[in-house]
Amino acid sequence: MQYELRYQVIEPKRQTYQNVIDRFGDQPASRYLEATLDVEPRENFHYRPTWDQHRELYDADYTVLKLKDPYSYTDPRQFYYTPYVTNRANLHDEFTKQMAYLEERELLAKLPAAWRTVLTTAILPLRHYESGAQMVSVGGARFAYGTSLEQCCTFAAFDRIGNAQMLSRVGIALGAGTGDLLQVAKREWLDSEHLQPLRRFTEEAMVTPDWAEGLVAVDLVDSLIYPVLYRELDEIALTSGAGAYSLFTQYLHTWFKDQRKWLDALIKAWAADGEHGVENREHLSRIVATWNPLAHEAATELARVVDHQLPDAGTVAALARTTAAAEQRWAQVTGGAA
Amino acid sequence: MSDTLRQVGIDIQESEENRGLVAAIRADNPELTVRHLPGLVKIQAAGQIVINRESVERELGREWETGEFQLAIVSFAGNLSEWDDDRIIVKWEH
Numbered sequence: 001m002q003y004e005l006r007y008q009v010i011e012p013k014r015q016t017y018q019n020v021i022d023r024f025g026d027q028p029a030s031r032y033l034e035a036t037l038d039v040e041p042r043e044n045f046h047y048r049p050t051w052d053q054h055r056e057l058y059d060a061d062y063t064v065l066k067l068k069d070p071y072s073y074t075d076p077r078q079f080y081y082t083p084y085v086t087n088r089a090n091l092h093d094e095f096t097k098q099m100a101y102l103e104e105r106e107l108l109a110k111l112p113a114a115w116r117t118v119l120t121t122a123i124l125p126l127r128h129y130e131s132g133a134q135m136v137s138v139g140g141a142r143f144a145y146g147t148s149l150e151q152c153c154t155f156a157a158f159d160r161i162g163n164a165q166m167l168s169r170v171g172i173a174l175g176a177g178t179g180d181l182l183q184v185a186k187r188e189w190l191d192s193e194h195l196q197p198l199r200r201f202t203e204e205a206m207v208t209p210d211w212a213e214g215l216v217a218v219d220l221v222d223s224l225i226y227p228v229l230y231r232e233l234d235e236i237a238l239t240s241g242a243g244a245y246s247l248f249t250q251y252l253h254t255w256f257k258d259q260r261k262w263l264d265a266l267i268k269a270w271a272a273d274g275e276h277g278v279e280n281r282e283h284l285s286r287i288v289a290t291w292n293p294l295a296h297e298a299a300t301e302l303a304r305v306v307d308h309q310l311p312d313a314g315t316v317a318a319l320a321r322t323t324a325a326a327e328q329r330w331a332q333v334t335g336g337a338a
Numbered sequence: 339m340s341d342t343l344r345q346v347g348i349d350i351q352e353s354e355e356n357r358g359l360v361a362a363i364r365a366d367n368p369e370l371t372v373r374h375l376p377g378l379v380k381i382q383a384a385g386q387i388v389i390n391r392e393s394v395e396r397e398l399g400r401e402w403e404t405g406e407f408q409l410a411i412v413s414f415a416g417n418l419s420e421w422d423d424d425r426i427i428v429k430w431e432h
Contacts, residue, residue, distance in 0.1 A: 009376060028374070030357055032399075078399035 023071070032078035037071050039147040062143035063212035064283045068275040070146025076265050077258070084155050088162065095251050099169055107244035108174045114309045115242040119174060122305050123229065124185035125195055127167040132202035133222075134160035136214040143211040152262045153215070159259065163252060170248055194305045198298035201291075212270075216284065217291040219263055223326045224299035224319060226256040232318040233306065240312070271333050285334045292330075296323060343385035344430050346416030350379045356410045358397035359389075366393050378412060386429035387416070 014021065019038045020029040045057045055061050060070070067073055079087070102108050111119070137160055140153030168182060175181035189195050201221060208214040230249040237245040270280040303315040348363075350356050352374070360379050364370055366388050373380040381387065394402045404426055420427040 007376065028352075028357055031354060076396075076399050 030078065031082075032075070032080050035080040036074065036147050036151065040145070040150065058145060060145040062145065063210045065210075065212040065270045065280050066276040067146070067149075067269060067273050070144075071148050072273075073146075073148050073266060073269040075148060075152050075262050077261055079155055079262075080151065088159070091251065091254070092162065095166060095248070098247050098251075099173060102244050102247060103173050107247075108170070109176065111174075111242055111244055112240070115237070115240075115245060116174070118306050118309045119170070119245070120181055120184055121188050121192065121194070121309075122302050124167055124171045124174075124181060125189040125192075126225070126229075127164040127171070127182075128186065128189045129198060129202055129221075129225075130160045130164035130167065132206055133218045134164070135206050136208075136211075136218050139206075139211040140215050149266065152266065153211075156259060156262075159255060163255060166248065166251060194301040197294065197301050201294050201298045204294075205291075213287050213291075215263075216267070216287050217295070220288065220291050220295040220326075221298060222256065222259070223329075224295060224322055225302070226253065227322045228299065228303060228315060228318050229306070230256065232322075233313060233315060236310065236313045240310070267333055271335070281334045284330075288330050288334070292327075345382050345384055346387055346414075346428050346430060347380060347382040348387060348414045348428060349412040350381065350410050351412055352377050352379050355398070358399075359394055359407075359410055362393040362397040363387065363389055365397075366390050386419075386427055389426040389428075391424045 015026050016029040017034050020033050023037055024033075040058055042058070047057075048055065049057055060066055077083075134157050137153050137157035141150055141157055144150040144153055171182045171185060172179060189199060198221070201217070205214045205217045208217065230253040234246045234249045234253070237243065237249075267284070271277060271284060273280055299319055300316065303319045306313055306315040350360060356379070360372065360381065363381060364372065367383050370381060370383045370387070373382075389404070389407065391402060391404055404421060404423060407426055414428055416428040417431045418426065419429050419431050
């Protein structure tokens with residue numbers, strides 16, 4: 001006798017979960033969509049929060065920036081737990097290797113004196129800035145309406161802690177394995193005049209009741225500090241015997257590019273929203289008009305200190321270029337609302 | 339034109355990664371039939387199938403090189419009439 005081997009197609013009863021089927025019909029969907037769409041509860045809340053009687057536990061009104069449908073926005077990176085963790089674990093592995101290399105060769109100890117001062121007075125204290133920015137992102141993680149927005153904020157918050165850790169590790173390596181320089185950096189953050197505008201900015205962003213406003217405000221500082229300190233200064237470092245600086249800042253710069261991806265898409269979604277677009281653009285212009293001068297002041301103070309130590313660095317000039325670019329970007333986003 | 343266009347087809351291995359690729363192809367080629375077999379997605383269209391790098395990148399949320407198409411396909415029917423950094427076109431050429 002003889003067997004004939006055939007395969008039989010068994011149609012699955014459903015291709016994906018109901019939350020996706022409700023929106024896109026029954027077809028195979030990405031894990032990202034399955035884990036994101038309509039996950040946050042919208043109804044049947046028992047009590048309003050005791051600390052805010054006028055809003056629900058999850059409520060679109062925690063910010064003035066609204067989306068008609070929060071799930072019309074999706075993270076362009078499509079991060080949900082697993083890809084996010086894998087991606088960042090790789091980044092930190094790389095960073096650890098880089099640090100091991102720096103420590104083995106004592107490259108940080110061999111930094112020229114002026115660069116060492118720049119690190120302790122301008123760069124290391126920024127771990128406190130990162131920490132503040134983390135709190136702002138956590139605010140977004142809690143109060144943003146819709147999982148697609150909220151999970152981006154959550155990941156951004158963890159990223160910020162990661163950034164602060166990177167800076168701490170550099171500080172420990174620079175201080176020959178001790179936390180001494182981190183303590184110096186903290187004193188700088190608390191007392192030095194050049195860091196007070198940034199500290200004040202961070203603290204005010206932290207207590208801003210509107211989570212989205214805080215997020216955009218911090219982004220205004222980011223878009224000045226990251227390109228100037230971690231990219232432009234990095235190029236100067238390469239030509240002035242401070243290669244060690246370049247080796248670790250590349251991670252921060254890479255992170256910033258990644259951060260831009262979701263945040264730019266979100267800001268664009270706000271500005272282009274079918275129902276709330278006009279108001280959103282007005283609010284965005286107001287937020288930028290309120291916070292940008294402060295952000296600029298904070299970044300300028302930092303740039304001055306760097307230029308004072310490294311007269312050839314031209315950080316203040318780099319800041320002016322970056323500011324022009326950032327303002328152009330915002331003008332495009334907000335259109336005529338400014 | 340009276341003569342009918344010949345069908346071209348691409349068979350893509352079914353996986354999480356390739357789903358974005360299929361979605362991008364679907365978006366760029368309106369007249370497409372997609373059949374799901376176990377472990378395989380069979381795509382057919384009359385005339386040609388176009389794959390744009392930009393659409394695939396948008397679907398995947400990361401950078402994608404057209405060379406990665408090699409890793410996704412099982413087989414195809416037609417000729418690769420164009421394959422550069424931005425675009426792949428599958429159609430019959432004669």
